[in-house]
Amino acid sequence: MENSYECPRKPNKDVSLQELRDRLAEFAEARGWDQYHSPRNLLLALVGEVGELSEIFQWKGEVARGLPNWTSADKEHLEEELSDVLLYLVRLADVCGLDLGQAALTKIVKNSRKYPVNK
Numbered sequence: 001m002e003n004s005y006e007c008p009r010k011p012n013k014d015v016s017l018q019e020l021r022d023r024l025a026e027f028a029e030a031r032g033w034d035q036y037h038s039p040r041n042l043l044l045a046l047v048g049e050v051g052e053l054s055e056i057f058q059w060k061g062e063v064a065r066g067l068p069n070w071t072s073a074d075k076e077h078l079e080e081e082l083s084d085v086l087l088y089l090v091r092l093a094d095v096c097g098l099d100l101g102q103a104a105l106t107k108i109v110k111n112s113r114k115y116p117v118n119k
């Protein structure tokens, strides 16, 4: 069962929020961590990871798009912290019983009405 979490990099695979949601649910269930994944705990964990993400950029000054001067180790660290934020966000939406993907699409539509192209 543990091996089902192993997932070598497949750059062309389109990862869905549903897949992440299901993997996170399995991960928590397998460890008996479901009990700790309350909305409030997950929100605090999410905020903590946003802090770790912020530390990467702290004191660096402006950073060019594409991160041209970053080492691969720096980029890997960034990938990990971005992933932690995403994973806690997906998990939070799940335990709240919300469809995050659908909600995000709906919000984009709302944003485009609020900010029309020619205005």
Ligand SMILES: Nc1ccn([C@H]2C[C@H](O)[C@@H](COP(=O)(O)OP(=O)(O)OP(=O)(O)O)O2)c(=O)n1
Pocket (backbone or CB within 6 Å): 028, 033, 036, 052, 083, 084, 087, 088
């Ligand atoms: N109760 C928990 C603890 C961890 N995780 C998962 C979600 C995150 O992706 C990752 C977070 O793990 P850590 O708390 O060990 O945080 P870091 O990976 O950032 O480690 P560190 O803080 O040592 O850099 O593990 C989880 O789902 N539920």
